[in-house]
Amino acid sequence: QVQLVQSGAEVKKPGASVRLSCKASGYTFTDYYIHWVRRAPGQGLEWMGWISTNTGRTVYAQNFQGRFTMSRDTSMSTVYMELSRLVSDDTALYYCARFDRGDAPWGRGTLVTVSP
Amino acid sequence: QAVVTQEPSLTVSPGGTVTLTCGSNTGAVTSGHYPYWFQQRPGQVPRTLIYDTSNKHSWTPARFSGSLLGGKAALTLAGAQPEDEAEYFCFLSISGVRVFGGGTKLTVL
Numbered sequence: 001q002v003q004l005v006q007s008g009a010e011v012k013k014p015g016a017s018v019r020l021s022c023k024a025s026g027y028t029f030t031d032y033y034i035h036w037v038r039r040a041p042g043q044g045l046e047w048m049g050w051i052s053t054n055t056g057r058t059v060y061a062q063n064f065q066g067r068f069t070m071s072r073d074t075s076m077s078t079v080y081m082e083l084s085r086l087v088s089d090d091t092a093l094y095y096c097a098r099f100d101r102g103d104a105p106w107g108r109g110t111l112v113t114v115s116p
Numbered sequence: 117q118a119v120v121t122q123e124p125s126l127t128v129s130p131g132g133t134v135t136l137t138c139g140s141n142t143g144a145v146t147s148g149h150y151p152y153w154f155q156q157r158p159g160q161v162p163r164t165l166i167y168d169t170s171n172k173h174s175w176t177p178a179r180f181s182g183s184l185l186g187g188k189a190a191l192t193l194a195g196a197q198p199e200d201e202a203e204y205f206c207f208l209s210i211s212g213v214r215v216f217g218g219g220t221k222l223t224v225l
Contacts, residue, residue: 035214037162044219045154045162045205061213062117095161099152099207099214104164104173 002026004107022096040092122217138206144187151189
């Protein structure tokens with residue numbers, strides 16, 4: 001079945017970077033963009049950006065430009081995101097997702113905790 | 117930077133009807149903003165209910181519908197069920213980027 005499987009929880013110190021993965025299966029990887037979304041405690045959903053899995057083109061939300069990078073490995077059907085210069089406000093559940101007319105799956109989320 | 121606004125909270129009686137709205141500080145919301153609506157129940161992963169203003173997925177209950185209303189995107193729930201108690205987020209495409217609204221916490225009571 002169509003699914004997005006995300007990497008496991010991370011604990012990082014302020015100032016560090018974190019790299020998360022999102023592995024797609026059950027469909028042609030390069031047919032759909034992948035978006036990254038996060039939800040911090042007590043906050044709503046926040047869109048971070050999307051990547052074209054076909055061309056590698058990326059679009060980032062203004063709030064994250066400069067410290068957020070997305071990439072993909074088509075041979076592994078996997079998308080990666082890296083967030084640098086972490087602060088406590090980056091503590092959140094990070095989701096990868098497809099927003100489309102079809103199966104529109106979401107990953108189950110990766111918890112990132114930023115703590116001294 | 118675009119700001120997308122939603123009612124912070126709404127309450128609906130079981131079997132009742134409620135409309136959630138989604139506005140933008142950039143002007144009227146149109147079909148060109150490709151409005152989406154997501155539902156997130158506590159402890160669960162969000163799921164898409166409506167895409168491109170009014171289109172439903174196969175899993176979207178028939179009691180949900182999307183539209184444009186008075187310059188905003190709207191999600192109408194007709195015949196509320198207890199399982200509809202959740203947070204609802206709208207999502208717009210604005211000048212090439214995407215923006216979530218702050219979410220509406222819907223209580224069925």
